[in-house]
Amino acid sequence: MGMIKNILGGLTIAAGLGATAVSAETVIYYGHSGPDRGTVPAALKWYNSRIGELSEGDLRLDVQWGGALFKASAAVQGISDGVADAGSIIAAYFQKEMAAYSLADFPIGGPNAWVAMRAADHLMRSEPQITEHLARQNLIYIGTFTASAVNVACAGEPIRSVEDIKGKKVRGAGVYGKVFGEMGATRVNLSVYEAYQGLDTGLIDCSQGYDYIVPSLKWDEVIDSYTVLNWGQIGGYGMFMNKQVFDSLEAGQQEVLMQAGEELADQFAKIVNSANSKAMKAMTAGETTRKIEVIELSEADKAALNAAAEPFIADWMENARSVGLDADQLMATYTAAVAEFTAEFEAEGYPWTRSN
Structure with a gap:
């Protein structure tokens, strides 16, 4: 199943003129192994609304819940092979494929959901070696969730x-x-x-x-x-996209998906903190x-x-090295990000509680 461009709309009769008006919308088929309830579905619905807002109605997710497209243990292959255009991946199922992302599953990030997600998001976006490792699997990282503190x-x-x-x-x-x-x-x-x-x-x-x-x-x-x-916490849980599908989008559409993905950490932290x-x-x-x-x-x-x-x-470091990643560099980037966002939280609190 590939990304499709749905043409919506119909005939519009304008001021005495016979005119045909159509509006186009790019639909991204998204696979999620869990049910349509809980914190992550709430965040996916927010993300869908946000990309619609940023794209002025051009982009939309069509989320297939409950493992309709693939089970959690088959998410990497399902997205990579184009069974879905995008989907949720839990790193714990894919120790080799998600070797870098699984660093977020260790207690290094601490119990604060916002700090850990911002650090994981920074890691996934800032390290070219991660981007290259994912690209070899035909994957693009979009944004992160967390199961929250264990x-x-x-x-x-x-x-x-x-x-x-x-x-x-x-x-x-x-x-x-x-x-x-x-x-x-x-x-x-x-x-x-x-x-x-x-x-x-x-x-x-x-x-x-x-x-x-x-x-x-x-x-x-x-x-x-x-x-x-x-x-x-268990923080290696996020949104990924088929790279070929992503590359086929217009630059502006790619920017929308990535902007909303970057905003996701703040939004999901707010959702999960409220539930907790x-x-x-x-x-x-x-x-x-x-x-x-x-x-x-x-x-x-x-x-x-x-x-x-x-x-x-x-053991994680050895596993990361086994797939060609610089484990020491990844650890340094992640721990520095944890320290940075911890300091920001201690100084300013959560973004949604700040006065400016």
């Missing part, structure tokens, strides 16, 4: 410190689950959508997840505690189905988690 929900005994991880049966998320395994947890392979049943039946004691997941997947019906890790804040407020105020104890790990615990993540970061 925390842990438990049924029964809570996790109050890193010492409490040992012996727990845990559904993990990416490297964060691997670190829990290194700290003595038994890792159980379940999807986030299977965690409710696992918690309810005792198959697992705890599940890593995100604040907004608690109400959206009804974890508040089965958990007793929620531990804020203040650690990191609402969920956390409900938990701390006792407005959930069951009373949930909210616990926050100490700085010492966070340092222990980061130390346990170091071997996995070393």
